[in-house]
Amino acid sequence: MVNKQTKFFDCNYPQGREEVQADYCESLDDFVVKVCEKFGVDSDKFRYGFDIHDDKEKFRESHGMSKEDYKDWMVGLASREDKTIRILTPEVAGRTTESMKAVAKHEVVHALSDCYELGNNKDPFTSEGLALYLSGQYKEETRIQQINETSFPKISELSDNKTFAQSGGYLFAGIYVGYFIETQGGVEAFKNVIACKENFADIINEADAIKWYLNKFKQIPVTQQGSEK
């Protein structure tokens, strides 16, 4: 492993994979600053490890995850215990570089949430929803193609860690959180709901969120996807 320090990350990557390190990390420091500004927290307190793996077994083991708990779609993991993000190279993950850059941001949102409690970390709807929204994954072309007006889960189905994934949480939580933040008072309103322990399931109309999303993204050509706002 080769080590490289950035403002916020202690990065380790496989020998000869400078381009992967550059792809994943080039905009992460700026991303940290941007998210911290958005949430009004002090980015200077943030520092995390960022390990890039080209071996799935070592990736899983170093995170301390059992074979039983590991799922093949887990291509990035953030550990609160040793403050380290672990992520696979695009070819080992079986994903494009663009998609893995968004995964890197997704894990950074989890890391920031662990430090600053940006959402409610016990509720996968808010923690995953925020990561999917802020990373831009919620508007990836492959996801847009899977959304339609007739089939979507209730938010109440997305608040249980055991059923989050099978209920479509990774497809829909980012849409619902994005809809709420962009149309109902921004990050301030989001923080208020968390602080007041209100339930998003009582506040967000899922059908309205899906309509908002389809209006906003369904007509956009592929080349314009994936850029951060």
Ligand SMILES: [Zn+2]
């Ligand atoms: Zn996540």
